[in-house]
Every structure is written in C-alpha cells, then in structure tokens.
Amino acid sequence: MTQAPPRAPSLETIGMSKSFGALQALADVSIKIAAGSFHALLGENGAGKSTLVKCIMGFYQPSSGAILVDGAQADLGTPARAAALGLGMVYQHFTLVPSLTGAENLVISRADIGTVINWRVETRRLDAFMATMPFDVPLDVPTGQLAAGQKQKLEILKQLYLGRRFLILDEPTSVLTPDEAHDVLGLLRAMTEADDLTVLMISHKFHEVTAFADEVSVLRKGVFVGTGKTAELSAADMAAMMIGDAKLAVMDHRASISANTDPTLLVRGLTAPDRTGFKTISIAHLAVKPAEIVGIAGIAGNGQKELLEILAGQRPMVNGTILVHGEAYHATREAARKHHVRFIPEEPLQNACAPRMSVAENLALRMFDIDKNGQNILWLDRARIRQHARMLIEAFKVKTASLASPIAALSGGNVQRAVLARELTGEVDLLIVSNPCFGLDFSAVAEIRARIMQARNAGTAVLLISEDLDELFELSDRILVMSSGEIVFETPIGSADVGVIGSHMAGHH
Amino acid sequence: MSGPAAIGLWGVPLALIGGAIRVSTPYIFVGLGETITERSGRINLGQEGTLVFGAMIGYGVAIMTGSPWLGVAAACACGAVFGLFHGWICSFPKVNDIAIGIAMMQLGVGLAIFFGKPFIEPAAPHLPAISLGWWSAVPQIKAALDVNSLFILGLALALFLNWAFRNTKYGLMLRVVGDSAEAARAMGLNPNRVRLYATAIGGGLAGIGGAYLSLYYPGSWNEGISSGQGLMAVALVIFARWNPLGCFFAALLFGGAGALGTALQSVGVTQGYYLFYAAPYVLTLIIMTATSSRSDSLVGAPGELSITK
Numbered sequence: 001m002t003q004a005p006p007r008a009p010s011l012e013t014i015g016m017s018k019s020f021g022a023l024q025a026l027a028d029v030s031i032k033i034a035a036g037s038f039h040a041l042l043g044e045n046g047a048g049k050s051t052l053v054k055c056i057m058g059f060y061q062p063s064s065g066a067i068l069v070d071g072a073q074a075d076l077g078t079p080a081r082a083a084a085l086g087l088g089m090v091y092q093h094f095t096l097v098p099s100l101t102g103a104e105n106l107v108i109s110r111a112d113i114g115t116v117i118n119w120r121v122e123t124r125r126l127d128a129f130m131a132t133m134p135f136d137v138p139l140d141v142p143t144g145q146l147a148a149g150q151k152q153k154l155e156i157l158k159q160l161y162l163g164r165r166f167l168i169l170d171e172p173t174s175v176l177t178p179d180e181a182h183d184v185l186g187l188l189r190a191m192t193e194a195d196d197l198t199v200l201m202i203s204h205k206f207h208e209v210t211a212f213a214d215e216v217s218v219l220r221k222g223v224f225v226g227t228g229k230t231a232e233l234s235a236a237d238m239a240a241m242m243i244g245d246a247k248l249a250v251m252d253h254r255a256s257i258s259a260n261t262d263p264t265l266l267v268r269g270l271t272a273p274d275r276t277g278f279k280t281i282s283i284a285h286l287a288v289k290p291a292e293i294v295g296i297a298g299i300a301g302n303g304q305k306e307l308l309e310i311l312a313g314q315r316p317m318v319n320g321t322i323l324v325h326g327e328a329y330h331a332t333r334e335a336a337r338k339h340h341v342r343f344i345p346e347e348p349l350q351n352a353c354a355p356r357m358s359v360a361e362n363l364a365l366r367m368f369d370i371d372k373n374g375q376n377i378l379w380l381d382r383a384r385i386r387q388h389a390r391m392l393i394e395a396f397k398v399k400t401a402s403l404a405s406p407i408a409a410l411s412g413g414n415v416q417r418a419v420l421a422r423e424l425t426g427e428v429d430l431l432i433v434s435n436p437c438f439g440l441d442f443s444a445v446a447e448i449r450a451r452i453m454q455a456r457n458a459g460t461a462v463l464l465i466s467e468d469l470d471e472l473f474e475l476s477d478r479i480l481v482m483s484s485g486e487i488v489f490e491t492p493i494g495s496a497d498v499g500v501i502g503s504h505m506a507g508h509h
Numbered sequence: 510m511s512g513p514a515a516i517g518l519w520g521v522p523l524a525l526i527g528g529a530i531r532v533s534t535p536y537i538f539v540g541l542g543e544t545i546t547e548r549s550g551r552i553n554l555g556q557e558g559t560l561v562f563g564a565m566i567g568y569g570v571a572i573m574t575g576s577p578w579l580g581v582a583a584a585c586a587c588g589a590v591f592g593l594f595h596g597w598i599c600s601f602p603k604v605n606d607i608a609i610g611i612a613m614m615q616l617g618v619g620l621a622i623f624f625g626k627p628f629i630e631p632a633a634p635h636l637p638a639i640s641l642g643w644w645s646a647v648p649q650i651k652a653a654l655d656v657n658s659l660f661i662l663g664l665a666l667a668l669f670l671n672w673a674f675r676n677t678k679y680g681l682m683l684r685v686v687g688d689s690a691e692a693a694r695a696m697g698l699n700p701n702r703v704r705l706y707a708t709a710i711g712g713g714l715a716g717i718g719g720a721y722l723s724l725y726y727p728g729s730w731n732e733g734i735s736s737g738q739g740l741m742a743v744a745l746v747i748f749a750r751w752n753p754l755g756c757f758f759a760a761l762l763f764g765g766a767g768a769l770g771t772a773l774q775s776v777g778v779t780q781g782y783y784l785f786y787a788a789p790y791v792l793t794l795i796i797m798t799a800t801s802s803r804s805d806s807l808v809g810a811p812g813e814l815s816i817t818k
Contacts, residue, residue: 079697104681108681119676
C-alpha cells in the first residue's frame with residue numbers, strides 16, 4: 001500500500017490556462033485551497049471546472065500556469081504523478097467494477113499487488129484500514145448490489161486506501177438521497193476538520209456548499225470570478241457569481257386546480273416483475289388529474305423506472321389496468337396520439353432520441369408519418385419536417401449548429417430542450433417525465449422546470465418521477481414515495497416534509 | 510458377473526458416462542477458452558474455425574513428428590495466433606467482434622481444408638488414456654473409465670481458472686476489463702491489450718480442443734470433423750454464466766447429450782437412436798430459450814459484452 005504523507009496537503013494553482021484549439025477553456029485561473037479545508041468549486045456547465053480539475057489530476061497539460069502542492073511547485077504531468085503526490089479524484093459516475101466485491105475493488109486498484117493475492121493477509125489489512133475510517137461499507141458483496149450512497153462511500157474509501165489525502169469530488173451527491181448526501185459530506189467534513197483530508201468539491205447545490213464547505217471559488221466561462229468564505233456568502237451571491245448577468249427563466253405561478261375532475265391517468269392493481277426478476281412492482285392505485293403534477297420520489301432501483309417503462313409500453317405488466325381518459329391504454333403509437341400522451345424519459349439522448357439522426361429528424365419523431373390533418377402519409381414531407389423543426393428550435397431556444405447536425409452533437413441541456421420541444425408541442429393531456437434535469441446546468445434547469453409548470457397550468461396532467469427532492473418540492477402538487485416497488489406514502493405538497501419523505505424513501509415506515 | 514449380458518440395461522448409464530467424458534473434452538477446452546475471452550468483454554465466434562484448424566495442425570504435426578503431444582502444442586500455438594489475429598482486428602475502433610468472429614470461423618475452416626488434404630489418409634499416433642477402471646473386470650466399466658489425459662487436464666484447468674479469477678492479479682484484471690472498460694482505464698489498464706491476450710489464450714485452448722478431436726476421439730482428420738462444438742461452446746458459456754466450473758459441468762451435460770445416440774445403439778436399440786444424435790443441438794436451443802428473457806439482460810454477464818449491452 002502506497003504510504004502518502006499522512007497529513008492533508010494544500011494546493012494552489014497559479015495562472016492556469018488551457019485551450020483546445022480556438023476554444024479557451026480556462027483563462028488565467030488562480031485558486032488557493034488551504035490544507036485541511038473543504039473547498040467548493042462552483043460554475044455552470046462549460047465554466048471550466050472539469051478542465052481545471054483534469055489539469056490538476058494530470059489528465060490534461062495546462063497551456064500555461066503552475067501548480068503548488070504544499071507550497072512547492074509540483075510537476076503533475078501524468079495521473080500517476082498526481083497520485084504519487086496524494087491527489088485523488090472521485091468521479092460523478094462510479095468507477096467501481098459492479099461484479100467485483102468491495103474488497104476486490106480496493107485491492108485491484110492498488111499498483112503493487114503480487115501475482116497471487118493472499119486474501120487472508122489482504123482481509124486483515126483491509127479490516128485494519130476500515131477500523132481507522134469513519135465510513136462503514138460491507139466489503140464482501142459485489143459492488144453492483146450496494147446502494148448509491150454506499151458506492152459513493154466506497155469510491156471515497158478507495159482513494160483514502162490508496163493514500164490520497166487531497167480529494168477532488170465531482171458532484172459527489174448527484175445520485176444520492178438527501179440523507180445519504182448529508183451522511184457522506186458530513187463524514188468528509190469531519191475528516192477535514194481533523195486535518196486528515198483536504199477536499200475540493202465540484203457542486204451545483206448551494207445548500208450543500210453552504211452547509212459543508214469552508215470556502216468557495218467560482219468559475220464562469222473559463223475565468224475565475226471570485227472566492228469567499230461560505231459563511232459570508234448567500235446562495236443568491238453565489239448564483240450571481242455563477243451566471244453573471246444571464247437571465248433565468250421565471251417559473252409561472254401555480255394555478256389552482258379544480259378538485260372534482262376525472263383523472264387523466266388512472267392505474268389500478270398493476271403488478272409486474274422488476275428488472276432483476278426477483279422483486280415485484282405493485283401499484284394498487286395511482287391517479288393524475290388534469291392540471292396536476294404528481295411527483296414520485298424514491299431511491300433509484302425501487303421500481304420507478306419499471307413503472308415508467310410499463311406506462312411507456314416498453315415493459316409488459318402481469319396484472320392491472322392503465323386507463324387514460326377512462327379508456328384502456330396500451331401505449332401504442334395510435335393510442336398515445338389519440339389521448340395526447342407524451343414522454344420525457346431520463347437520459348433523453350439514449351432514451352428519447354436516435355442519437356445519430358439529425359436534429360430536424362429527431363424533432364419530427366412524433367409527426368413525420370402524418371400530414372397536417374393527422375392522416376397517415378407514405379412519403380416524408382421534408383420541407384414540412386424542416387419547417388416544424390425550425391419552429392420548435394425557435395420556440396424552445398435550442399442551440400444547434402444546423403438542422404442537419406446529429407442530435408448527439410448537442411449539449412445535454414440542448415438535447416433536453418429539443419426533446420421537451422417535441423413532447424410539449426401541440427395538445428398534451430398527459431405528460432410522463434423522469435429526472436428531466438439530471439446533470440443540467442442552472443439556466444437549463446430553470447427553463448425546463450418552468451416549461452413543465454406551464455404545461456401543468458395549461459391543463460396537462462403531469463407524472464413526474466424524480467430522484468431530486470428539490471425538484472419534486474418545487475413542481476409537485478402531490479408527492480408519492482415509491483419503495484420496494486410500491487407506493488408507500490402520499491402527501492399533498494402543502495404538508496410535505498423532507499424528513500418524513502426521506503424516511504419513507506429509505507424504507508423506514 | 511462378467512460379460513456384456515450380465516450388466517444389461519446398466520450399459521446405458523455406463524456408456525453415457527464414458528461417452529460424456531469422451532465427447533465433452535473439446536467442449537471443456539473451447540468453453541474455458543471462450544469463458545476467458547468473454548470475461549474480458551469480447552466474444553470470439555471464430556472458435557469453431559480455430560477448433561477445426563487446430564484439429565488439422567495437431568494431426569499433421571503428430572504424423573510428422575510421431576508425438577501426439579507435439580501435435581497438441583502446435584494446435585495450441587496456432588489457436589493462439591488465430592486469437593491474436595481476432596484480438597488485433599477488434600482493437601481497432603468500431604470493429605464488431607461478432608462479425609470478425611464469423612469471418613475468422615470461415616477462414617479457419619477454409620485454411621484447415623486447404624492445408625489438411627495430405628493428412629486425410631495417414632494415421633497419427635493417438636493421445637494416451639488413463640485407465641481408471643483397472644479395479645473392475647467388467648469390460649464396459651473398463652471402457653467407460655478409460656479417461657483421456659486431456660479430460661483430466663481440462664478438469665484441472667477449470668479448477669485453476671475458478672481459483673485464479675478470484676485470487677490472482679490477472680484474474681481480477683480480466684474481470685475489471687470485462688465488466689467496465691471505463692473503470693479499467695481509470696486504474697491504468699489498457700482494455701484492448703488485456704482483451705488481446707484473453708482472446709489469444711481462448712484461441713489456444715480452442716486449438717487444444719481441436720487437437721483432441723483428431724488425436725483421440727473421433728481420432729482422425731477429415732473435413733467434417735467438427736459438428737459445431739466451437740459454436741455450441743459459446744452457448745455453453747452463457748448457460749454456465751461465465752463460470753469455469755459451471756463450464757466444466759455444462760460441457761459434461763452437452764457431452765452426455767452427444768453420447769446418447771451411441772449409448773442407446775450400444776444396448777441394442779436399433780430404431781430411432783439417430784434422432785438422439787440431434788440431442789446437443791436441441792439442448793442448445795432449449796437452454797438458450799430457457800435462460801433468455803424478453804426484457805432483461807442476463808444476470809452475471811460481463812458488462813462489456815456486446816451481446817448484453
């Protein structure tokens with residue numbers, strides 16, 4: 001096991017610049033992270049946060065600038081050299097190998113293991129290491145079976161096990177429940193307070209930054225725009241630094257709903273096996289009325305995805321009925337068109353687009369086979385498809401180089417805008433949405449949520465499945481909690497409480 | 510208590526056991542080889558071609574040198590070259606391993622037929638068998654327990670791989686690469702290189718399986734020597750859930766199915782026994798249907814495998 005300096009190092013970048021061709025991703029960025037501090041790095045997508053940390057980790061060579069570790073100039077030309085100085089990174093997406101156990105994952109990540117692994121010795125060493133750590137994660141099960149929070153802890157443990165004492169965390173809580181996030185960040189915070197660790201955390205979430213970080217630095221469009229103690233900055237100050245003078249979309253006021261309307265979507269007695277085949281999804285009753293947003297909270301893997309797939313016709317159900325406008329709904333193209341049902345699945349590029357087809361073609365997926373009057377047509381009307389695409393791009397401010405560029409070339413926010421444009425155009429009676437803002441930046445998030453609220457106010461029934469509780473609280477009229485494939489809790493938004501919802505999500509009820 | 514009449518219907522299970530051991534050996538080697546390759550995240554459908562080419566080379570070298578073991582070694586080396594070739598082509602971006610595998614299958618069979626013409630007539634020395642039936646006087650028991658040495662080697666290899674996947678650095682590296690190329694790169698491994706070696710080892714083992722065909726059972730070289738063992742081994746690996754020991758037992762099952770026709774014939778069933786020659790193929794179909802799911806990917810499959818993605 002590599003023995004790095006036991007105490008937490010400090011790190012400083014001086015005049016760091018990096019350009020890719022004509023694009024200046026970082027311009028003269030100097031930030032200072034004190035030893036044993038918890039430092040947050042804020043910035044929109046494309047602000048240069050990843051470029052900066054990749055320069056620090058030796059994945060990129062900065063065009064100019066220097067890095068000081070513990071006050072001495074360090075040559076971090078390769079990831080291996082950065083690692084040798086005790087710098088480690090925890091990525092947004094897990095890098096654990098799902099079929100290997102925690103212990104196997106830890107041991108194989110070490111550079112100095114022998115050809116034959118002596119598990120008795122390794123287990124003893126791992127036990128000794130775990131005894132010094134505040135984290136508690138089972139090491140004997142395949143990591144694919146761990147909950148997201150445990151995986152994230154194991155990622156952090158892996159870095160500490162490798163002797164890294166300066167950790168860069170890239171949006172470490174984006175896949176965690178509020179409780180898990182609180183837990184992980186709290187433990188990291190305690191380690192920094194004990195001077196065992198220095199943390200640089202990339203984040204979008206102000207409440208986490210305020211609660212756990214000592215200091216914050218903000219990047220905007222590759223330029224360092226400010227730093228400060230979190231105690232002295234409000235969320236509004238930080239947001240202003242991040243977005244500069246850009247305007248965020250303003251959310252419509254929530255229009256009141258009439259109480260006694262028939263539900264647009266009614267699900268009764270639905271059962272189906274989940275994706276592992278070992279557990280059952282069982283929804284006794286779920287109704288969504290016009291002009292109502294019903295939010296479904298839950299930790300990933302508790303059946304929300306399967307529910308969405310069943311509603312979308314991607315997964316067969318064993319029992320139960322799905323009624324839309326009181327008629328049995330089997331998710332055919334005809335039925336979806338007749339009842340004006342639209343979908344925005346998560347990861348829209350993979351799940352709602354043909355990535356290599358053009359923007360115009362992707363925007364036409366709902367209408368390419370019918371003419372203006374809704375009649376089936378045999379020959380594509382290319383001119384109408386282009387005109388339709390231009391209209392949608394204009395209305396939803398999709399940024400694309402041309403109508404003919406493949407949709408995969410667009411940024412995540414613009415792909416989501418394009419899908420939203422396609423799904424929200426025309427008459428929409430039922431909208432089923434899943435994690436619409438995952439991984440998007442501020443302005444895209446604000447705009448997409450505003451669009452969903454607009455649709456609701458225009459009378460659309462919205463079923464919103466989300467792992468982001470902030471989002472559910474912002475948008476929903478009612479919140480349901482799914483756990484182990486069932487709806488275990490329901491509350492109107494007026495009396496909703498994060499703690500109660502969180503404990504139901506975790507299965508304590 | 511001796512003589513064929515004395516054991517009567519007991520002849521069927523005995524002939525089945527003996528047949529299973531005989532027929533399963535090539536499955537074991539191709540299956541274990543394919544397990545290694547697939548655990549690294551690649552499928553090599555070219556194993557069938559490697560098997561046939563290995564059979565030809567093994568036979569030819571055994572004739573020319575007089576040593577069946579040199580024949581096995583040559584077949585293994587040629588198989589490894591085939592594997593390297595497959596792995597090398599697949600290391601280029603946007604190459605589909607399944608399409609390359611099918612091409613390699615045709616190439617292997619074609620080359621074997623082309624170079625194998627002179628070896629159809631002469632007889633090569635056979636691989637030795639180990640008599641585990643010495644304690645019995647019953648000839649059927651003796652025959653059934655005449656175990657070929659490669660079968661024992663295969664069993665040892667299965668046990669070794671089962672241990673090595675969990676207890677050696679290279680075993681863990683192979684599983685990392687097969688399950689998540691992203692994670693492998695993050696820890697500084699080069700997935701393409703690991704897969705290249707894994708495919709080479711897989712090819713080498715398939716070559717040994719081929720040498721067994723021509724040097725032990727059926728024990729001669731001809732163009733139709735393989736009855737699709739190389740392809741069925743791919744199904745077998747899926748059935749065995751990429752587990753070496755599972756692979757060994759699945760091979761025995763397939764071998765037993767393959768020996769059913771002969772076993773029935775040996776006790777005097779004269780009609781319809783040939784239908785049982787189709788048993789391995791029917792078994793393949795049943796297994797693939799029973800273990801597949803309409804909506805979900807296979808449990809235990811390496812995450813990088815193109816068929817499970």
